[in-house]
Amino acid sequence: MTKTEKTTEFTSMSARRRTGNIIAYIVLILMSIIWLFPFFGLVLQSFRSYSAEYGGMVDYLMPHRFSLDNYRFLFTGETNFIKWYGNTLTIAFFVALFQTIIVLCVSYALSRMRFKGRTALMRFWLILGMFPGFLTMICLYFLLKQFGLTQAGAVPGLILVSIASSGMGYYVCKGYFDTIPKALDEAARIDGASRAQIMFQMIIPLSKPIIIYTALVAFMAPWCDYVFASYVAFGHDESYNVAVAMTRWVWTNDYQGYFTRFCAGGVLVAIPVTILFMALQKYYVEGVTGGAVKG
Amino acid sequence: MANSNTADTAVTKTNPVAAFFSALGSNFREIGTTFAKGDWRTKLSYLIMGFGPLLRGQIAKGLGYLIAEGMFLWYMIGFGAQYISKFSTLGTVETQKIHRKTVYGDNSFLILLFSILTIVIICALILLWRMNIRENFIEEKRLREGKPLETNRHFLTSFLDGNFDKTLLALPVLGIFMFTVLPIIFMICIAFTNYDKSHQSPTHLFTWVGLENFRNLFSFGSNGFASTFGTVLTWTLVWAFFATFTTYFLGMAVAMLINKKGIRFKKLWRTILVVTIAVPQFVSLLYVAKMFAGDGLVNGYLLKWGVISQPIPFWTNPTLSKIMIVLINIWIGIPYMMLIATGLLMNIPSDLYESARIDGASPWQMFWSITLPYMLFVTGPYLLTSFTGNLNNFNVIYLLTQGGPTSGRLTGNAGYTDLLVTWLYKMTVTATNYKMAAVIGIMVFLVTAVISLIVYNMLPSVKDEEGFQ
Amino acid sequence: MKKKFVAIMMAAATAGTLLAGCGSAPATDAAKADTAAETAATEAVAAATDAAEAVTEAAEGATEAPAADAGEVPGLVEGDYSTPQEVKVWVADNAVDFTNEQIAEFQKANPDLADWTFTVEPVGEGDAATNVITDVEAGADVYTFAQDQIARLVSAGALEEVAPDNVAWVKAANDEGSVGAATVGDTLYAYPVTSDNGYFMYYDKSVVTDPSDLDTIIKDCEAAGKNIYMEINSGWYNTAFFFATGCTLTYDTDDQGNFTAANVDYATDAGVAALKEMTKLANSSSFQNGSSAGNATNYAVIIDGTWDAESIKQVLGDNYACAKLPSFTTEDGQTYQMSGFGGFKLVGVKPQEDDAKLSVCDALAAYLTSGDVQLARYNAIGWGPSNTTAQASDEVKSDVALTALADQLQYTIPQGQYPSEYWDRAKALGDDIISKTITADASDEDLMAELQTFQDDCISYAQ
Secondary structure: OOHHHHHHHHHHHHHHHHHHHHHHHHHHHHHHHHHHHHHHHHHHHHOEOHHHHOOOOOOOOOOOOEOOHHHHHHHOOOOOHHHHHHHHHHHHHHHHHHHHHHHHHHHHHHHHOOOOOHHHHHHHHHHHOOOOHHHHHHHHHHHHHHOOOOHHHHHHHHHHHHHHOHHHOOHHHHHHHHHOOHHHHHHHHHOOOOHHHHHHHHHHHHOHHHHHHHHHHHHHHHHHOOHHHHHHHOOOHHHOOHHHHHHHHHHOOOOOOOHHHHHHHHHHHHHHHHHHHHHOHHHHHHHHHHHHHHO | OHHHHHHHHHHHHOOHHHHHHHHHHHHHHHHHHHHHHOOHHHHHHOOOOOHHHHHOOOHHHHHHHHHHHHHHHHHHHHHHHHHHOOOOOOOOOOOEEEOOEEEOOOOHHHHHHHHHHHHHHHHHHHHHHHHHHHHHHHHHHHHHOOOOOOOHHHHHHHHHOOOHHHHHHHHHHHHHHHHHHHHHHHHHHHOOEOOOOOOOOOOOOOOEOOOHHHHHHOOOOOOOOHHHHHHHHHHHHHHHHHHHHHHHHHHHHHHHHHHOOOOOOHHHHHHHHOHHHHOOHHHHHHHHHHHOOOOOHHHHHHHHOOOOOOOOOOOOOHHHHHHHHHHHHHHHHHHHHHHHHHHHHHHOOHHHHHHHHHOOOOHHHHHHHHHHHHHHHHHHHHHHHHHHHHHOOHHHHHHHOOOOOEOOOOOOOOEOOOOHHHHHHHHHHOOOOHHHHHHHHHHHHHHHHHHHHHHHHHOOOHHHOHHHO | OHHHHHHOOOOHHHHHHHHOOOOOOOOOOHHHHHHHHHHHHHHHHHHOHHHHHHHHHHHHHHHHHHHOOOOOOOOOOOOOOOOOOEEEEEEOHHHHHHHHHHHHHHHHHOHHHOOOEEEEEEOOHHHHHHHHHHOHHHOOOEEEEEHHHHHHHHHOOOOOOOOHHHHHHHHHHEOHHHHHHOEEOOEEOOEEEEEEEEOEEEEEOOOOOOOOEHHHHHHHHHHHOOEEEOOOOOOOOOHHHHOOOOOOEEEEEOOOOOEEEEEEOOOOHHHHHHHHHHHHHHHOOOEEOOOOHHHOOOEEEEEEOHHHHHHHHHHHHHHEEEEOOOEEEOOOOOEEEOOOEEEEEEEEEOOOOOHHHHHHHHHHHHHHOOHHHHHHHHHHHOOOEOEHHHHOOHHHHOOHHHHHHHHHHOOOEEOOOOOHHHHHHHHHHHHHHHOOOOOOOOOHHHHHHHHHHHHHHHHHOOO
């Protein structure tokens, strides 16, 4: 191969790469538009003036007049929006806290310790997971009712139900623990450390990414919990979460002209969750990647 | 899981029934001999649990057993007995009116629920009782052999060390029992009762009906569910297949596109795409559903620009709505797979590609012979969980179409885009047809279990779990 | 069982015209009702003896009514109310403030109840029934619901009978149809609160040239590129077509809310004509399925009820107009005036385990549905009253939407009791039309077959 041939090959390759990249950029830009368009629309609608254009559905994108009417409506006490938001935040916070603790406990036990019935337990939980969650809704409702955790007590009730079955979601975390060398444990045990000490002083400090991942996923779930939350809290407006309260604005005929208000509420719900997610994205990626490999 | 599992199954496979009975037999023998040979403390422990250990100075263990028995008796007398006695009929006392006041009769729902709870508690106590006898047996044996008994302190601290697994798992297991296992047993029982809108507690009683609901599910009469069940099941499987594989391959493609050499702002592109994961689905999906409505934004503009003369029936045409759901699911699902694939693609040793390139392989060939096999190998479990997850993907379906459009050709208020789970949900909430909901729930379980079992055993990466450790 | 049928007959004139299978003959005003009833009765005798009984009895009912004392609202019966309890009330979100004010008045009028707690929660008429059925104990003690749920509520044990002392007053104070709607079997189970749960047509004056003819309306809207909204996948709205051509569909119930028999004749030529007209409408490029004004876009016509009046006024502005439903002409040249249901909202009391609380709930329900409160409610949130005195007031009479509704009501059938499966099945029928599973060019035989399955299904819901 002579030098000139080489350069022509190089230029043709780089030219091909350049056209390839241009196509790639076009695809990416198109995708970005598709991906962001609905959110763009949502934000625009949320700023549509209620007094000038009413709050119903429209078939145009650009509001004729911008205003903060819809946001003002949410905060002036005409609805319990602040209360719903607070409920969701409370649920999300406590679920994230306790679910992380429980998942860590279960994962540690299943990953680091070998005991009688370990595989049986794992298999049993796997089978339990194959039952659809909604099947047991009515039963859970009446169980919670026995403890007074429906309607007025729905918020703690929802927290309880979420964390009670969170032990079964140990896969990702256990997978992560499995990658920490067992030799570390053995060395510590020779030094006289108990199992509990190993867990709290060694494994947990090493598991920051997975803890953040678990907490993040647990925190995000309650924001879209519509099904069970509506079932547990019915008839008690003050214990609704945002999803239950706001889907009414779209689905129920009692709420005419609430569409832009729904959009405004949706924006307010989406912003903190999105920011949090973006900030912790790195850990999320680690978690899902690990989880995908470990199943 | 695999190594230890295969060992376990090998043992049980010899003859599980025989093994079970021989274990049961040896248990009974031990209970008998312990009683015959034991001292008076042991003998009394058969009646008063933990009595032996208490008198032998094993305060912690003894008290534990004693308290457990006390609580059991308190529960049974104060609560359990009244329910379990009505278990066979699920209640007989009808609701009455005294003057205008309502006096509720038996509550079949609570009778069934607490009967199951009581049965489980009785089983647990029998197990505990058996452990209590074993404990006495061991203690006596140790004393006979002149060995010291375990100190209370050692017993208690063992829960932070040797028995740490019990400490860690106690609460999760209890929680899962109360809020998952118990309700599932309960709902399975409901499938064998006539609990529906005309037999609703507390006003009306419901009772056992045997297999009638299952017969109804498989009957082809005018109100039989069989043909509808077939339609819904088929769509559920078709949907899960498309939802899983479209997002899988497209997600991978997008990841490769962003990973491509020379593409800048990689982080920006990824961040834009993951916005669909971050925004709560009830917001994004409800908005998208309205966007594509017959009178929504998309149709509005297409009509205005004269592209179409009739609104496109995105949600009202059965076929089109199915396609739309799969497409919108791609919108939701690509980012997950993209994130997963991005990390994994980096793990593929670059010298593999290098040598392939020297052999003159095209990018396409490299994808087929290197990237795809590797990805399929490592993400096998993900594919399985994502498939079973999609079988039960409530949010996408319900927030977009609520299962519609319905049709006179389907029974039980099912729609063409209903999955088994959304159908189950409608049956529970809208129609309060709990008995059929329970039957459908069991069917969902069976479908999931069968598919999981088949696929699970085919996965190459599952066969060697401990290998990863 | 005939009695139930009687009960749902609101105006004898309506019943007469409909039974005779000729919806296009309007009865001009209420004064004519008696004579019309007589003619109707004679006509009906020829058609069906059952129906004849119904109409005559309805007419008798109408004459009996004024005899009862409609003025005095039954208050709290004598009793011991010293132990304060909590009473939960469910109403639609926009009625919460109004209801709170009224309850304060109620407490003021009954000093015994000063220490009682009344909580009002926003649970709409649609959700109330579903929720209260899910768990009767956690449901509200007093709640508003749409009448289509009443049989389901009764059979689930979620409705207490109206206190015997109040029955005569309820029957006397409210219009016939609303009383019929609140009656299951022979028992009065609820207090009527509105009579405006019917539908009519809102339209844009600048688009629609002739609001009395459906074909013209469709043409106008298509030309203007505006939408026509009608929720044809609803068992409630689709009767506008079926009842127009003379089909009937009613159910008999017993006192426990069980459906004992279905009286349905959809699988007839009349039914086919109605179904054809529905497919024709659904085929228009202007057609949109729906009846929720807030979710409707770019509309010139919407078939809807009074509850959306404000919302539509906001959107249509000066072009806002209302009319009775239009009439349509079939291929064979016959013209039918669209009919439909006249429906009602009711206030129900949940069965109680305590006598004092039950009396309080009854008194509260009676108070909230009394004429004065109904009128006040109309002024506050625009709900059209079922109380005959309130209906006669000037404010109500001058309301555009309510006038249109009143016009339409002459052609409608007061809604009786229907099993929940019926609504699901009718939705499925409508969905089939919208999804073009039933096409506009389907042969008469195909349409007849569709209606035959529909009819068979409807019959199978009654045991």
